[in-house]
Amino acid sequence: MTENPAIGPAPLAGVKVLDLSKILAGPYATMSFADLGADVTKVEHPDGGDPTRVWGPPFVGDDATYYLAVNRGKKSVTIDLKSDEGQRIVHRMLEDADVLVENFKPGSGLQRIFDYRALSEQYPHLVVLHISAFGEEGPLRDQPGYDMVAQAAGGLMSLTGEPGGAPMKAGYAMGDLGAALFGVIGVLAALVERNRTGRGQYVTTSLFECQLAMHVNWATNYFATRQRPRALGSAHPNLAPYQAYPARDGYFVVAVGNDTLWQHLCEALERPDLAADPRFLRNRNRIEHREALEEVLTEAFGSNTVEHWCRLLETHAVPVSPIRHLDEIYQDPHTAAIGMIGTVDHESGPLEQIAFPVNFGGARPPLRSAPPAHGQHTDEVLTKYREVPAVR
Structure with a gap:
């Protein structure tokens, strides 16, 4: 046995x-x-x-x-x-x-x-x-x-x-x-x-x-709206910001799963104007203004490196990760x-x-x-x- x-x-x-x-x-x-x-x-x-x-x-x-x-x-x-x-x-x-x-x-x-x-x-x-x-x-x-x-x-x-x-x-x-x-x-x-x-x-x-x-939420989204879903790249159909962004030297992902995390992200960026902007105040607002939000964050994140943003956002308790390759994952101390x-x-x-x-x-x-x-x-x-x- x-x-x-x-x-x-x-x-x-x-x-x-x-x-x-x-x-x-x-x-x-x-x-x-x-x-x-x-x-x-x-x-x-x-x-x-x-x-x-x-x-x-x-x-x-x-x-x-x-x-x-x-x-x-x-x-x-x-x-x-x-x-x-x-x-x-x-x-x-x-x-x-x-x-x-x-x-x-x-x-x-x-x-x-x-x-x-x-x-x-x-x-x-x-x-x-x-x-x-x-x-x-x-x-x-x-x-x-x-x-x-x-x-x-x-x-x-x-x-x-x-x-x-x-x-x-x-x-x-x-x-x-x-x-x-x-x-x-x-x-x-x-x-x-x-x-x-x-x-x-x-x-x-x-x-x-x-x-x-x-399909999970994709299915219930469709059943509620009868609108054909479309590919969103790395973005999420029900959350924003929740996707990959380009930094100065590569891509990383930010996963804002609630409005409190959005406030943390704005604090990390030192952008109180974004936190107060009615277009971005709640998740439903950010979904409605997804393109404007992506434009603002893409410009902000492009100013520094992946390592910089990952370290900074981690200190503000914002879920974040570089996009790692398999060789990096297999050699990572956490994997071990x-x-x-x-x-x-x-x-x-x-x-x-x-x-x-x-x-x-x-x-x-x-x-x-x-x-x-x-x-x-x-x-x-x-x-x-x-x-x-x-x-x-």
Whole structure:
């Protein structure tokens, strides 16, 4: 049993997860289960395995870093899911599995072979997570999709970028990652319910649904006004000033979340005239006069450096930050202090990884093992499930 001395057994110790997914959303969800202590077995096709193994460069050893980012803590076995013997093996594995995660293409042969209605009759304890591009119903349900397709179809690209500029996707894969995280929530809720009822269930989510769920205030803004939202660059639709500004040597962000902070900002700038200006007195006034406010602050901040403004505004308790690059973040003492970067022992040497971002009892779940090589654990895992050696 996985155990951290500070918190005792890992939260999901004893939970067995069978991962039939690939690419990002499913593997990120199952890596999260592994981080929390679950026993995760990743099933890959004997010919090449998860496509992200070749999504490079860069590579570490034989695998692309993309694959290495979302598959730690798992065991890899190679099974041809379309073969009769492969399907028999998977069914044996499902007898003692708690969770099955898959993202089979809608209408595909594999989705029909591992249909939840049939699985639920054979394995009533099983929780199945199915992640798709567009969901189980509706005219788009059979459409395949990648993260950028979901960002486009789900509205994120229409809200990202500079006003009047070309649409842009988010820097992170918010379509895939959003579906992964909502999928994790759904599975955990289903496991809690199973503790009461003894029965598993079919949990579904999609990249499209999760994009809509993350609209949050953008959605309620639209429902209230029926006005089409537009991209605002780094600005906020409901707060001002709350965006990036150019200093003399670069950009930084100011986040004024209430009128008191606005007064603090005016004090830092030594501009009592701005604090008293009726155009800027309350947040609703500042939103109505956003362009005038941006013009005034852009001129003021352009007079000095990013470092100057960040130090000054910090002394006045105004939320502020330089816009940092990843190399700066990974070398930052704060990142080190909270333990968000760890290493696992990979066949090519120590491999740095971003840790699970939740602490339990003040302790972060340990990084348990490196992302597995293709089929690394086939013999170890399948010895008790197969009648004849699986194809390697």
